[in-house]
Amino acid sequence: MTDEVPDESAGGSEPEASDSLKAFGEVVKAFRKRAGLTQERFAPMVGYSVPTVASIEQGRRLPPVAFVDRAEEVLDAFGVIRGAAKHVARKPGLAKWFRHWEKLELTATTLYTYENRLVPGLLQTPAYAKTLFDEQIPALGDDEIEANLAARVERKKLLTDRPHTIYSFIVEEHVLRRQTGGSEIMRKQVAHILDICARRNIDIQIMPMSRGHHAGLGGPMRLLETAENKWYAYCEGQETGQLVPDLKVISILQKRYARMRAQALSFEESVGLLREMRGAT
Incomplete structure (x- = not known):
């Protein structure tokens, strides 16, 4: 994980926010189930609460960078979770x-x-x-x-x-x-x-x-x-x-x-x- 903050000044259209968040959540859920983990077991392994994991899997919360990195490692996701995270956009409403x-x-x-x-x-x-x-x-x-x-x-x-x-x-x-x-x-x-x-x-x-x-x-x-x-x-x-x-x-x-x-x-x-x-x- 890096502390470098990426540049977001460039223009360009974002993907549909709700769809991208839900898609990312489905990817995480699929790999979690593939690993045979419940949300209760998975949450402490990535350092987040069960409600936070649930919100991410349901597409209601933007996944933190640390969550993406830890989920990728814990679930041995072949780079899929990191790749999916690149296409995640926040729901409208934040400047x-x-x-x-x-x-x-x-x-x-x-x-x-x-x-x-x-x-x-x-x-x-x-x-x-x-x-x-x-x-x-x-x-x-x-x-x-x-x-x-x-x-x-x-x-x-x-x-x-x-x-x-x-x-x-x-x-x-x-x-x-x-x-x-x-x-x-x-x-x-x-x-x-x-x-x-x-x-x-x-x-x-x-x-x-x-x-x-x-x-x-x-x-x-x-x-x-x-x-x-x-x-x-x-x-x-x-x-x-x-x-x-x-x-x-x-x-x-x-x-x-x-x-x-x-x-x-x-x-x-x-x-x-x-x-x-x-x-x-």
Whole structure:
């Protein structure tokens, strides 16, 4: 397995996403059954949960690079699984510039997120996400909104499918006070974040509006660590996204994130403020 991130800037049409994912899943399933393995036996051999293996075989989840490599080796698939993976395309709903990062997220052991514009995608309720898609400019068609929402809901499974991954979120207070979609949607959004706070591997902190200056004023950022202990960063703007493999830049962003964790409210203080917001909305 290599940590090199492939170039996806070239144009070209993609194969039908649902068909390619399902076809790949059928290939894996056929070789798994040929080896006489159940999903329960196969899953630990490739280092993934049974639900994740099931999702991949059903064509509902993009297979991580590590899964492809391990499945190929475990099932002795003559290169067929690796070959099939080359033709896999993601379901509609993810921006092209985000796809590299999304693949890395699937196997991350640590994932840090700072957001000052909106609730991070992994924390969004479907109602909050739909509001964002409904109000997007230029306007999206109904099919596009449905595809975007399905992709967002699918991605959120990371929080439940990977209980050993360490997640840290720092969110600006004003993001949670903005009445995106109305008071009821925001009340449920805040309540949803409070529910997520109960997970022992997830740390959520709020950057209070009273903090006049902090280390993240340069914009939102994401940092992750792979199973091979390699770090990546991702920075996003309007209609653009940049995957950052440069260790010097990553080091700078790590220092900023560390400072922000000290400048934001503690986890306990953040939970208290969220409870206050839930009652006030």
